[in-house]
Amino acid sequence: MILVFAEAVNGQFKKTAFEAVTYGNKTAQLLGNQCVVLTLGKVNNAGQLGEYGASKVYNVSDANLDSFDSQVYASVIAQAAEKLGAKVIVLAHTSTGKSLLGRLAARLNAGSVAGVKSLPDIAGGSFKVTKGVYSGKATAEYEISSDLKILSLSGNEIRPAKGGGEVAMEELHLTVPSPKTRVLQVKRQEGIVPLPEADVVVSAGRGMKGPEHWGIVEELAKVMGATTACSRPVADADWRPHHEHVGQTGLAIRPNLYVAIGISGAIQHLAGVNQSKVIVVINKDPEAPFFKAADYGVVGDLFEVVPKLTAAMKKFKAG
Amino acid sequence: MKLLVCVSKTPDTTSKISFTPDGSKFNDVGITFIMNPYDEWYALVRALELTEKSGGTVTLVNVGGPDNDQTIRKGLAIGASDAVRIDAEPKSALFIAKQIAEHARGQYYDIIFCGKESIDFNGSEVGAMVAEFLDLPFASYASKLDVSGSTATLEREIEGGVEIVEVAGPFVVSAAKGMAEQRIPNMMGIMKAKSKPFAVVPPVAFPDYAVPVKYTLPKEKTGVKLVPADDMDELVRLLHEEAKVI
């Protein structure tokens, strides 16, 4: 049995949860097995996970599961895995999934791979998956030799695929320990797709000259339905908030489309973005290293090019 | 306060990565190794700041061979009190975590620090594993850490925002950017490091369940397609019709 932990944020499932269930379902098909989903705490509309391939959805509800504590969550997921006889546990590679993966591996004495990019290769009875290493500069194939395997699925790697129908949710009764951490406050920006989940990212660097010019970047992002990002010096200078910083020491992202504006393309920047499917670079210097990593390039002054691109996008969206 | 900081050795951030021709091993010819930036800049420095304020010790722990000694000495030069190297090849995260947990068990560290992730294997796994082996709470991706008495308040990075959490008693934390500012070791630190306690101990037996068996480099981009700066309609058309991303 393949057990997927589907994480909900304020009761709502997000794309990463649908991706994880889709991955779990495809893995189950490969192994001739069933994909069972576990949800924790208060969740809305868990039956919809059946559409992505869950043959069954279990929920554990307990006030101690309403905010996240890795120790409590790992204990409950591990109990469910043992009770249901899981062979593979799938998590999403989110801040929650990442905090659970290692705990589960230690608790259940199992091999784990973080940030998986491919379905398992089970040729010859082995179990191999790939993941990005060296901050996205390379890919490694990992072989897992333990009976139980625990994986966290990298975001944007597989498309959530609908096929099945709604399934019923069943309550599972397990022991829920009390948390030793207490969540005092959650500050989320509303109405913005978080960077790791964004399909389109519009990012800008020191070529912007100063924070007061970011309006043109935000406008482009708005018409493209994109999330904004920035290079490290821009975040270091407090031109932009730190959570926008992408690269080797910031976030590693893999959107479908990454638009880089006034960013030179230093190796540490590329490390965080070069797994994007398509890269567009706008830079006035034709020698900027970023062009070597780009699919489409525009050599020109960003203060002229960006508003033109925004206008062209508006025209396109208007159809 | 008695603090432990887990430090690993990684290739320098500017390194051009390559592998042996059969793809089985990292090619370290011409590579400069550094201390993993999250371990050095944030975890270690914040640990030092806390002991400078309230007294205590900062111990470094590393799982690795003698090729890690230089990295560990740098940590001592930055200000750690002593170091332990567990002499084993660090092949899998669970193995590494087991070694660290066995060292920490019975030492009663108040806080065990590690980095948010290693910039080579990017697993973000070791910290959570150490926490589980020791049955301790784990606060991951902390960009702020304040301690008052036996309670710590942390700011954690979550998707699209931050979460503020409070934890009592000993715990494991993984450090993200923002927790502290990088410190450069000075001459005196480097001199003092030479006489600080540095133990090398054997590992406990533990299997490697998940190991890399083959590495590949990404396909080179076939070449950038340049679009004239005054024809953004063309760029939009290409993104829609050719790349199919909008």
Ligand SMILES: Cc1cc2nc3c(=O)[nH]c(=O)nc-3n(C[C@H](O)[C@H](O)[C@H](O)COP(=O)(O)OP(=O)(O)OC[C@H]3O[C@@H](n4cnc5c(N)ncnc54)[C@H](O)[C@@H]3O)c2cc1C
């Ligand atoms: C250990 C370490 C870790 C690092 N980690 C990261 C990381 O995670 N992320 C990261 O981003 N960086 C990181 N860096 C920094 C990295 O090396 C570069 O310094 C940084 O990425 C450069 O940012 P930039 O491209 O915005 O600025 P610059 O290099 O200054 O480039 C600005 C670009 O804008 C162009 N430009 C200027 N004016 C215009 C205009 N009017 N129109 C169009 N184009 C224009 C210029 O041609 C230039 O290419 C790290 C460095 C180190 C040493």
Ligand SMILES: Nc1ncnc2c1ncn2[C@@H]1O[C@H](COP(=O)(O)O)[C@@H](O)[C@H]1O
């Ligand atoms: N070989 C090692 N020795 C000591 N600590 C390590 C080692 N490898 C990883 N760590 C710690 O675990 C953190 C996360 O590493 P990883 O799970 O590889 O992303 C690092 O930032 C270090 O603090």
